[in-house]
Structure formats: structure tokens, C-alpha cells
Amino acid sequence: MKYEGVLRKMETEFTDPINYYLIFESDFINLNQVLEKEMEFRFLHYQCLNCGLDKPIYRQGFCRSCFFEIPQAAEWIMKPELSKAHLDQEDRDLEYEKKVQLQPHIVYLANSSNVKVGVTRRSQVPTRWIDQGAHEAIEIVEVPNRYLAGITEVALKDHVSDKTNWRTMLKNEIKDENLVEWRDNLEKYIPEEVKSYFISNNSETNIHFPVLKYPTKLNSLNLEKSQQFKGKLMGIKGQYLIFEDNTVFNVRSSEGLYVSIEIN
Template identity: 70%
Template sequence: MQYEGVLRKMQTEIGNPIQYYMVFEDDFLNLNQVLEKNLKIDFIKHQCLNCRNDRPIFRQGFCKSCFYEIPLAGDWIMRPELSTAHLGKEDRDLQYEKKVQLQPHIVYLANSSNIKVGVTRKTQVPTRWIDQGAHEAIEIVEVPNRYLAGVTEVALKDHIGDKTNWRKMLTNTVEDENLVEWRNRLKQYIPEEALEYFIESNQETHLEFPVLRYPKKVKSLNLDKTPNYKGMLKGIKGQYLIFEDDTVFNVRGSEGYYVGLQIN
């Protein structure tokens, strides 16, 4: 079987285990069905996710000029506390910013390599946790806009991490934690303006990833340095493909790369 198209983050479907899909313009591939098969990846060209031109990818699947111009890559994407749509202030495109920022957001705890705090739109639960490779997660606060979620995250970062150690996540050297206890412990640090949105009673969500074998020492595949690769697929976790030779491939980190895929 052969596929060709520009890489975007894998789409997921909740299940035991989670189902993963690569979606191309005219086709899609269920990656769970590729486990225990050889997958060949050939880098063909770049294709910016915005302008679609063959330009080097700068960040988030965009070329450099698009990254600094389009609303989909504004600073508030990575730093929610910089959101200003609730004040009617435009960053790059107020209509788009209102659409994204002025909707319910969740502040959560997720355990992928360690416990971390994060922010996502309510509609992205549990997708966001899956993308981070979290085997357990819990909501702490549900607020009406992105700004309140951002300032809550900033306050909690003084008491808990906000980064995932992707190598630990991929080698599965993680421990279960009582996230209900962590949620209750962190309540005292939530800013007063967001405290009324604290979620008093909910339980952890547990996630099962389709991994047959975890790598012992991960080797990251970079398509700019290694444009052609072939290996047996052994697992999928977060946005990574895990191969038999301990190579891992960050699909989301390679958005905007146009590739050919061959399965046998």
C-alpha cells in the first residue's frame, strides 16, 4: 500500500487502545493496522500548511513568513495568558481570536512523563491529553475564555511543572499518581478570578496507547537529515511513531513535510 501527502498531526479516536489516523487530502490511513508491518517514509518536499508553497518549515507546520503573519500562530496560542479577545483587542485577526479564545477552556493535570499543568479548549478533551502521551489526566478548572485559563496555568506553574519529558514518555518510565489529590492540593493557588470555576468532584481519565514495545533508548528521526527511512512499526504514543530499532518519529513536529509512505 502506498500513500502520499503533507503531514499533519495524527487524528485520534478514543478507544482501548486509542485509534490513530494519518489524514491526507484525498485519503487516510489507520496506523493501528500498520503495527508489526514495515513502514517506509520518503521526504519529497516542504508544503507550508497555510500558503502551501514549497518553503522550509519554520514552526508549527508554517513557513517563516506565514508564522509571523497568520492568526493561527499568534503568541497567545502557546501563551494563553496573552489572550486579549475578551477585551476586544486584536492581535492579528480579532474575529478569529474571538472565535477561539472566547469559548470554554480547561486547565488540567496530565501525567505523561511527570505531572504537568496545561490548557486546552474544552472541545479538545481528551484529544490534547492523547497528543501529549498522557496515560492519566484530570480537569481542574473550566473557565469561559482562554485568558482566564492562561493566568490560572501561570499561577500553578510555580507549584508544578508545565513540560513533558518526551524521552521518558516514550520509554514509558512513568508512575501512576493520584491526580484527585493533586487537584485538591493545588486549589489554594488558583487565582481569585478563576476560583469560582474550580471543579470540585471528578475522576481521572485513563488512556491506553497502541504500543507493543517501548524503546529502550530513543533515536529521533529528522527528515531533513534522514529523508528516507524504513522500519517496523511497534507502537504509537502521543504524536510519535515507535519503530523496532528504537527510532521514534514525531509526526506533529514534522507538519508541513510532504512525504510518501509505503507499507509492506
């Protein structure tokens, strides 16, 4: 089977284990059904996820000019504490910013390589945790806008990591943690204006990934440089494809690459 299209982050379905899909304009691949099969990738050209032009991808699937202009790539995306829509202040596009920022957000703990704190929209639970390769996660607060979630994350970063070690996550060198205990211990560090949104009676969510064999050492695939790659798919975790020869491919960081994929 042969497929062609621009890479976007894999879509997921919260099942046991997680179901993964590569979605193209007029076709899709259920990657769980490709496990133990050969996949051959060829990089054909670029296609910016915003303007659609064949221009080198700068970040997040966008060409350089789009990245610095469109609201989907503004700084508040990565730094929620910079959100200003609740003050009726525009960054790049107030209508878009209100739509995204002024909706329920979750501050959570996720354990993928270690316990880390993060922020996501309520509508992105548990998708965000799956994308990070977390095998367990728990919500700490649910707030009405992105700004409150952002200042909570900043306050908690002094006491818990906000980073994932992707190598540890992919090798599955992980340990289970008591996330309820972590949540309760962190409550005292939550900013005063957010304390009333603390969630005190929930349990952790467990996530299982479709991996037949974890890599022992990691070779990261850069499809732009190598132009093509062929390997047997042995697992999918986070936004990574894991191959039999220990090659790992970060689909999300390859967004905007137009590729052909052949499956045997």
C-alpha cells in the same frame, strides 16, 4: 500500499487503546492496522499548511512568513495568558481570536512523564491529553475564555511542572499519581477571579496507547535530514511513531513535510 501527502498531526479516536490516523487530502492510514508492518518514508518537498507553497517549514507546519503573519501562530497560542479578545483587542485577526479565545477552556493536570499543568479548549478534551502521551489526566477548572485559563496555568506553574519529558514518556518509565489529590492540593493557588470555576467532584481519565514494544533507548528521526527511513512500526504514543530499532518519529514536529509512505 503506497500513500503520498503532507504530514499533519495524527488524528485520534478515544478508544481502548487509542486509534490513530494519518489523514491526507484524498486518503488516510489507520496506523493501528500497520503495527508490526514495515513503513518506508521518503521526504519529497515542503508544503506550508497555510499558503501551500514549497517553502522551508519554520514552525508548527508553517513557512516563516506565514508563521509571523497568521493568527493560528500568534504568541497567545503558546501563552494563553496573553489572550486579549475578551478585551476586544486585536492581535492579528480579532474575528479569529474571538472565535478561539472566547469559548470554554480547561486547565488540567496530565501525567505523561510527570504531573504537568496545561490549558486546552473544552472541545479538545481528551485529544490534547492523547497528543501529549498522558496515561492519566484530570480537569481542574473550566472557564469561559482563554485568558482566565492562561492566568490560572501561570499561577499553578510555580507549584507543578508545565513540561513533559518526551524521552521518559516514550520509554514508558512512568508512575501512576493520585491526580484527585494533586488537584485538591493545588486549589489554594488558583487566582481569585477563577476560584468559582474550580471542579471538585470529577475523577481522572485513563488512556491506553497501542504500543507492542517500548524503546529502551531513543533515536529521533529527522526526515528532513535523512530524506528517507524504513522500519517496523511497534507502537504509537502521543504524536510519536515508535519503531522496532528504537527510532521514534514525532509526526507533529514534522507537519508541513510532503512525503510518500510505503507499507509492506
